[in-house]
Structures are given as C-alpha cells and as structure tokens.
Amino acid sequence: TQLLEQSPQFLSIQEGENLTVYCNSSSVFSSLQWYRQEPGEGPVLLVTVVTGGEVKKLKRLTFQFGDARKDSSLHITAAQPGDTGLYLCAVSFNFNKFYFGSGTKLNVKP
Amino acid sequence: KAGVTQTPRYLIKTRGQQVTLSCSPISGHRSVSWYQQTPGQGLQFLFEYFSETQRNKGNFPGRFSGRQFSNSRSEMNVSTLELGDSALYLCASSFGVLGQSGTEAFFGQGTRLTVV
Numbered sequence: 001t002q003l004l005e006q007s008p009q010f011l012s013i014q015e016g017e018n019l020t021v022y023c024n025s026s027s028v029f030s031s032l033q034w035y036r037q038e039p040g041e042g043p044v045l046l047v048t049v050v051t052g053g054e055v056k057k058l059k060r061l062t063f064q065f066g067d068a069r070k071d072s073s074l075h076i077t078a079a080q081p082g083d084t085g086l087y088l089c090a091v092s093f094n095f096n097k098f099y100f101g102s103g104t105k106l107n108v109k110p
Numbered sequence: 111k112a113g114v115t116q117t118p119r120y121l122i123k124t125r126g127q128q129v130t131l132s133c134s135p136i137s138g139h140r141s142v143s144w145y146q147q148t149p150g151q152g153l154q155f156l157f158e159y160f161s162e163t164q165r166n167k168g169n170f171p172g173r174f175s176g177r178q179f180s181n182s183r184s185e186m187n188v189s190t191l192e193l194g195d196s197a198l199y200l201c202a203s204s205f206g207v208l209g210q211s212g213t214e215a216f217f218g219q220g221t222r223l224t225v226v
Binding site for chain 1 (some may be wrong): 116
C-alpha cells in the first residue's frame with residue numbers, strides 16, 4: 001500500500017513557466033517536509049509544515065499544507081534550470097515513522 | 111557547523127561479500143536513520159537509531175543491520191550482498207526522533223554501492 005502519492009511523476013517545462021506538484025495521503029500527517037534532490041546527492045530540506053492550512057514561501061517556491069493535513073502542494077513561479085531535480089515529500093504519521101513519497105522529477109529547459 | 115558525512119562515497123563489491131557504511135551526524139544530533147534509494151523503489155526506510163537504540167525498522171531482510179555508537183556515529187552493514195542491493199544508501203540525522211512534530215532530517219551525500 002502506497003502511503004504517499006506524489007504527482008506528477010515527471011514534469012518537463014520551459015524556463016519561465018509556473019508549475020505545481022502534489023503530495024497526497026489518505027491518512028492525517030503529523031508534519032510534512034519537502035526536499036529537493038539533485039542526481040548523486042542527498043535530499044536537501046526545503047521546508048517543514050506542521051499546521052493545517054499553513055502556507056510558507058521560499059523565494060519563488062510556495063508550499064501549502066492542506067486544511068485536513070492529508071495533502072500538500074509545492075508551487076514554483078517562473079521556473080529556472082536551477083530548479084531541476086527530484087522533489088520529495090516526507091511525512092510522519094502519529095509521531096512515529098517517517099515516510100517518503102516517490103517524488104516528482106522536474107526538468108526545466110533553458 | 112559540519113553537515114552529515116557519509117563514507118565512502120562510492121563502493122564496488124561482488125556478490126556474497128559484506129559491506130559496512132559509515133555515517134557521522136551533525137554535532138548534537140542523536141537520531142540517525144538510513145535509507146535505500148533505487149530508481150524503481152524510490153527512497154525506502156531501513157532503520158532509525160536514537161541514543162544507541164534501534165527505534166524503528168523498515169521491511170528489509172536481516173542481512174541489513176546497523177548500530178549506533180555513543181558519539182551518535184552510525185554504521186550500516188549488509189551481509190551476503192546481492193545484485194539487487196546496488197543502490198544509493200543515504201543517512202540522515204536529526205536532533206529529535208523521526209516523526210516528532212517538526213523534526214527535520216538532514217541528509218548526507220550518500221554512498222553509491224554497486225554489487226557486481
């Protein structure tokens with residue numbers, strides 16, 4: 001059973017376009033984190049959200065945590081080639097284990 | 111402050127051998143968790159150690175084991191290597207246990223293991 005679903009799996013866009021990627025679960029999260037991973041490297045933490053309905057901004061990246069704490073989205077405005085990478089969400093349930101989604105592989109073409 | 115350090119970065123082993131990977135967490139962090147990443151399966155949780163005790167374990171065979179030392183450094187061991195064990199092995203450190211609200215995990219660069 002897949003606890004976390006990330007969509008889309010792959011996304012290829014032109015520089016300057018906007019995009020949104022999603023992370024969904026049938027269960028309520030305790031907290032959620034978004035990471036970005038470049039090939040051959042470890043994931044780098046972008047943001048942590050813990051409150052339902054929370055919105056956080058990191059330059060051109062906007063992260064939203066659903067009111068019901070079962071979903072989250074990451075929106076990138078005016079994507080740049082440097083945004084290319086694998087975007088992973090990670091959640092904890094009932095303050096226990098940590099689970100990662102399968103990720104969205106983003107390619108931004110110059 | 112130094113980040114999470116994993117050694118070695120790259121490793122080639124033959125089937126049947128065993129391997130030990132090392133992870134030094136961020137200073138002050140007491141939790142170390144290990145993950146296997148493959149193109150087909152994504153990032154899969156292996157186990158978490160906190161204050162030298164295994165706190166959680168993923169669905170991996172007993173060939174995969176680990177330990178944590180009093181200085182929070184951790185090692186992971188894989189015995190009787192199989193071709194399917196080829197993967198990027200990542201460790202992450204955190205101040206508190208994984209799953210606590212707001213706990214943030216910081217990853218190392220990983221060890222790329224190739225089994226031939």
